[in-house]
Amino acid sequence: MPAFAPPTWTILVLFKLNWHLDPVALVITGAVAAGSGRYLLALATGRIRDRLSPHRKAGLQAAENYLTGHKGRSLLGLALFTLSPLPSAQLFEAAGLMDVPLLPVTTAFFAGRLVSYSLYIGATRIAERNLGSAFTASLTSPYGIAIQLVLILGVVMLARIDWVRILSPRDAATGHEPE
Template sequence: MMTVYLTLFAIVLGVNLLPAFGPPTWSIIVLYGLNSQLPLPGLVLTGAVAAATGRFGLAHGFRLLRGHIPERMAKNVAAAGRLLQRRKRNTFLALGLFALSPVPSAQLFEAAGLAGIRLLPFTAAFFAGRLASYSLYAATAKGLEKSSLGDTFRHSLTSPTAIAIEVVMLLLLFGLTQFDWEKYFGEDATKR
């Protein structure tokens, strides 16, 4: 049974290390649960830990890229990070919005890594949100009983809506690097 959990962990971790166009983790958890004898709470917990670990790793990878992007872009994302972290309430609101939403989170973690945002609280909020959302998806999964993991992966990679959302998120990430946060919000607003 431990091998099944480790396999699930490896799959979810790998998907959450992808910078874009990965299948939704909830679908893996639900379909894995429907096709195995593992209890859903164990699947949800394993999936949430693996997803949070993967996104944390993705953000760290993008943090390492900060030194390799043009200075203007690095300055812009650093200012955005300072602006977001200026008030704890801003950070919690932003985290709450995406932690429970079905919106792809890869680009948010990429932006957090580039902006130098403190990743542990960011990842903890993501983990808590994913525990809740994965539990909800798993509990309402009866309609997926006849689906296969391959069909779900194929749909997530070929669905025009899923592709459009990923492209929009990538464009927003690029826009984050291009927007002069200090110019529009004032230098004082982005200073720590």
Template sequence: MTEYLVLFAIVLGINLMPAFGPPTWSVIVLYGLQSDQPVPAIVLTAASAAALGRFLLAHGFRLIGDRLSDKTRANLAAARAAVEQNRRNAILALGLFALSPVPSAQLFEAAGLARVKLLGFTAAFFVGRTISYSIYALGAYGIRNSNLGDLFVDHLTSPVGIAIQVGMIVLLVLFARLDWARILAKKD
């Protein structure tokens, strides 16, 4: 239980940082390499801590928003109205953003300043991070339980790996042989 509390505290602290915090996925990978805890438990602990951290960060920025000029608050209110008008697209965009390893602090800071309703944003972030953290944690366990050199050899000599490489070379040749001037001229 202590390992989960430590992981939760580390990830929460990182996600409370407004900028320049280490990526949470790096903590997940290190935890996966050093711990015997099950992947689902690590992922759910980290995703919960990350979501709570971002939620609290956004609420902190709401307090800062009270100190902004009237003009800036009006601009932020217009941004909030645009997000809330098309809520489905906003949640979808956040979900895609949450799946990527791109830092999300500034997105939650902006949401806090604009006083956007955070529950949906945080839920989409949690789901996205659960998926991406699962990939990182499973990758860490895969590397931990095997020889890294063997992984490279297996990848380079596997039929799927060879097919992917050949396919990419074919795509590269096709890319270079296309008459891009003619293709782009048709678009105009």
């Protein structure tokens, strides 16, 4: 269900406008729901990993080691989960497939959602006039649909790429592994 579902912020704004709920409680509830849902999605996707061939598992392990093996790349990865404009479902599916530590990723995502949902709820006066078109546009935008499809394909390709070969250190002069 994560692909092509309405963005959480539209649902939160809808709740705020229709039922005039407390904005702080709405933001916190929305961020907790989004974070826990993405965490569970990553756990479920991680179970698929057990059904992959040893070659694919080794490739995913190489990708995980590359991303988490350097502090700068790890921080960049956390920033991606915090501030990314990309659909988060596919990011969490990739995290589940690669078996990255989910607690830091989910915490970064939660913090980012607290900020973004606060901004959306704070802008409900503007959304009150344009909510219908924003909601419809989020579901029917050709760009949004294309991005969702490309990212779903990206998650599938993540397990098909030979990360061991791509990420293994090679001697620049000979192209062979160093001894």
